[in-house]
Amino acid sequence: xxxxxxxxxxxxxxxxxxxxxxxxxxxxxxxxxxxxxxxxxxxxxxxxxxxxxxxxxxxxxxxxxxxxxxxxxxxxxxxxxxxxxxxxxxxxxxxxxxxxxxxxxxxxxxxxxxxxxxxxxxxxxxxxxxxxxxxxxxxxxxxxxxxxxxxxxxxxxxxxxxxxxxxxxxxxxxxxxxxxxxxxxxxxxxxxxxxxxxxxxxxxxxxxxxxxxxxxxxxxxxxxxxxxxxxxxxxxxxxxxxxxxxxxxxxxxxxxxxxxxxxxxxxxxxxxxxxxxxxx
Numbered sequence: 040x041x042x043x044x045x046x047x048x049x050x051x052x053x054x055x056x057x058x059x060x061x062x063x064x065x066x067x068x069x070x071x072x073x074x075x076x077x078x079x080x081x082x083x084x085x086x087x088x089x090x091x092x093x094x095x096x097x098x099x100x101x102x103x104x105x106x107x108x109x110x111x112x113x114x115x116x117x118x119x120x121x122x123x124x125x126x127x128x129x130x131x132x133x134x135x136x137x138x139x140x141x142x143x144x145x146x147x148x149x150x151x152x153x154x155x156x157x158x159x160x161x162x163x164x165x166x167x168x169x170x171x172x173x174x175x176x177x178x179x180x181x182x183x184x185x186x187x188x189x190x191x192x193x194x195x196x197x198x199x200x201x202x203x204x205x206x207x208x209x210x211x212x213x214x215x216x217x218x219x220x221x222x223x224x225x226x227x228x229x230x231x232x233x234x235x236x237x238x239x240x241x242x243x244x245x246x247x248x249x250x251x252x253x254x255x256x257x258x259x260x261x262x263x264x265x266x267x268x269x270x271x272x273x274x275x276x277x278x279x280x281x282x283x284x285x286x287x288x289x290x291x292x293x294x295x296x297x298x299x300x301x302x303x304x305x306x307x308x309x310x311x312x313x314x315x316x317x318x319x
Contacts, residue, residue, distance in 0.1 A: 043071045043098050067095050068163050068189070070228035073239070074098060080221045080241045081161045081187045083107045088155055090183065092145045092162040092172065097123050099163060100138070110138050111154070113145045146171055150179040163189040166233070170194075170208065177215040177244075178255075186216070186242040195220050195238035205304045207266050211259065213308050216242040253312050254319075261315040265303040273303050281318055291317045 068074060077099065083089070083106035094100045094112040096119065103110045114120040120142040141148075146168065160183040164172055169190050176183055190198075199218045200209045212218050221239040226232040264280025265273050274288045281288070289299050295313050297306070306314070 043069050043074060066163075066166075066229040066231060066233050068098060068228060069230045070224070073189075073222070073224050073228050074102060076222050077161065077163075077187055077189065077239055078102045078106060080239055081106075081159055081185065083159070088158040090154060090158055090160045090162075092160070092164050094123060094140075095119055095163070099161070103161060104137050107159075108137065111158075112138065112140050113143055113148065114140065115142070115144045117142055146175065150176055151181045154181055154183075156181065158183050159185045159187070161185075161187045166191050166194075166237075173212060177212065182215070182244050184244055186240075186244070187221075188240050188242075189224065189237050190240050191233075192223055192236040192238045195240045198240065198242075202305050202307050205306070207259075207262055210262050210306075210308055210311055212242065214255075214258070214312075216244045218242045253315060257319050258312060258315045261318055262303075262311055265306075265311075265314075269302070269304060271302075272299075273297075273301050273306070274299060276303060277318070283318065 081089070081103075083103070085106075085108050087107040088109045088111070089103050089107045091100055091103060091110060091112045094114055095116075097112075100110060100112055100123065112123065114123060120140055123140055124138075160176055169188070172188075173186075176186065194208075195218075197206055198209050198212045199220055200206065219241050221241050224237040224239060226234070226236055228237070261277075261280075265276050267276040267280060274285060274292065277283065277288050278285060283291075291314065292299055292301065294317060295310055297310065297314075
């Protein structure tokens with residue numbers, strides 16, 4: 040049974056008295072082309088370990104198992120976790136030895152203890168946990184080397200925004216990695232169809248020596264203060280968020296090479312880092 044086929048998926052749901060749970064943000068992928076694009080974006084090798092969040096009926100899981108060395112699938116839904124080995128055609132000893140299924144909420148697990156030193160995060164996640172998942176794995180001591188997620192199109196666009204349209208979210212993600220939108224995914228590629236289109240988001244994580252050294256808490260304290268109100272200039276926001284005077288902040292902006300009327304959404308990641316250093 041091909042559960043990327045919408046009619047076959049509906050038949051399977053009825054046979055097993057199942058339905059997508061809105062409370063868990065379940066929207067099952069029913070588009071083989073999109074599935075293949077996710078796998079391609081993950082650049083999988085036989086030596087890779089992959090973490091998958093919310094495998095559902097395992098349509099992505101089985102492709103990950105085919106192309107990677109090991110897959111750790113985290114499923115919060117007890118019913119789906121029990122069905123996963125059967126619905127994803129992972130019954131052979133060769134495949135099941137490569138698949139570990141954990142019935143748990145990913146947000147309650149500690150990434151540093153769960154995953155080996157090198158792994159990739161590849162998943163069609165419930166959209167309501169997107170920000171929390173990104174924060175968890177981008178700030179983990181043991182970060183994935185690559186992240187490929189299906190997320191809301193609007194969120195993917197915010198994450199990949201260029202100076203002029205940035206936000207706290209885009210600065211945070213771009214500090215840790217290099218995000219790109221691989222492909223826009225229409226709502227009818229899922230069942231049930233969400234109300235918005237989605238996107239395949241790929242984030243290549245930076246190595247430690249690629250990031251300019253700074254205390255992350257100081258950087259993001261400055262970023263959050265700078266974005267306090269998008270309608271205000273950066274200086275007006277920072278006056279409220281720091282102990283510096285307007286003249287002191289103007290001097291700092293000049294040293295960074297920024298106009299005194301600049302707004303937070305216009306700065307690059309590198310400018311935020313330099314600004315934070317001088318403010319501290």
